[in-house]
Amino acid sequence: MRIGVVATGGPMSRDVVAPVRAIAAAIDPAIRIDFHEQCFAAHGHFAGTDQARADAFVEVANNGDYDALWFGRGGYGTCRVAEGALARLGADARAKTYLGYSDAGYLLAGLYKAGFSVAHGPMPGDVLARGAEPVARALRWLARREADCVEPSLATGAKAAAFNMIVFSQLLGTALEPDLAGHVLMLEEVEEHMYRIDRTMFHITGNASVRRAAGIRLGRCAPIPPNDPDFGESEEDVVRYWCERSGVPYLGRADIGHDANNKVVPFGGR
Numbered sequence: 456m457r458i459g460v461v462a463t464g465g466p467m468s469r470d471v472v473a474p475v476r477a478i479a480a481a482i483d484p485a486i487r488i489d490f491h492e493q494c495f496a497a498h499g500h501f502a503g504t505d506q507a508r509a510d511a512f513v514e515v516a517n518n519g520d521y522d523a524l525w526f527g528r529g530g531y532g533t534c535r536v537a538e539g540a541l542a543r544l545g546a547d548a549r550a551k552t553y554l555g556y557s558d559a560g561y562l563l564a565g566l567y568k569a570g571f572s573v574a575h576g577p578m579p580g581d582v583l584a585r586g587a588e589p590v591a592r593a594l595r596w597l598a599r600r601e602a603d604c605v606e607p608s609l610a611t612g613a614k615a616a617a618f619n620m621i622v623f624s625q626l627l628g629t630a631l632e633p634d635l636a637g638h639v640l641m642l643e644e645v646e647e648h649m650y651r652i653d654r655t656m657f658h659i660t661g662n663a664s665v666r667r668a669a670g671i672r673l674g675r676c677a678p679i680p681p682n683d684p685d686f687g688e689s690e691e692d693v694v695r696y697w698c699e700r701s702g703v704p705y706l707g708r709a710d711i712g713h714d715a716n717n718k719v720v721p722f723g724g725r
Contacts (some may be wrong), residue, residue: 456598457487458523459515460579462494462502463537464558465530467580469495473580478590483598485693490579491515494527499674501532509536509543512562516540519547524595526555526562528580529619530628538630541565554578554593556643557713561631567616567722568633575617575641575711576604576719580606585715596719606641606710606718608672617641617674617711617720627662631720636667639706641720642676645713649686652676655692660701670704673713 458479472490479486495512496503503511515524553566553573563573576596577589596604609615616635620642626632642659644652661664667678676690687697691708698705710718 463528464532516548526559529557565631626657641709644676656697670706670708
């Protein structure tokens with residue numbers, strides 16, 4: 456299996472390369488991981504200019520030698536390149552799997568809307584902050600589709616999609632928004648105050664298309680910075696509140712988040 460890595464948001468450290476390749480070799484020596492040089496570029500906040508990030512994504516996506524495109528890390532920036540990059544994809548781009556989470560959600564959404572195979576799950580950059588476990592999980596799923604890598608509620612066969620909460624809120628109403636009617640929508644967040652989680656859930660559940668979803672599952676939101684004064688409700692309280700107000704079923708927790716236990720969520724089902 457050959458996997459191409461690009462960074463459509465923030466830049467990556469070269470310190471990621473050796474440990475990720477070592478993890479891959481331990482799983483299957485036949486896995487080859489190519490990090491596009493663009494991953495290590497820097498242009499202000501971003502991993503290279505908008506043009507460079509878009510070009511790298513399109514180059515790897517349209518290369519028929521790759522079986523998967525793996526987003527290298529999150530950070531902000533994918534929304535600046537997503538719509539234009541998607542318009543440049545050809546037939547070879549449809550023959551691969553796309554895996555990532557966090558800021559990559561903008562492209563996951565647009566790809567899924569266009570009928571591509573995508574999944575929310577760990578990225579190479581996780582190896583520095585979260586260790587080998589999530590990276591190995593992602594590779595075992597990419598190479599072998601191992602069932603224990605997948606978010607456990609999907610064992611029911613439900614159609615699903617997963618996003619960072621604020622990323623999903625921001626893409627609603629744009630050209631990237633996919634049709635999630637009948638899907639279980641899984642949402643996770645990290646380092647956002649409770650009032651922002653509350654405000655984001657107002658926007659998400661107020662969207663007519665979200666009200667056609669089968670329901671919402673809440674992933675992890677930790678760490679949550681302290682509110683002053685204390686917000687008085689937990690993230691689950693808030694999600695339950697907005698689900699009840701909007702008529703969207705609250706389905707419980709999801710085993711996803713910005714942490715080592717982040718499970719893979721293939722969009723549309725297993």
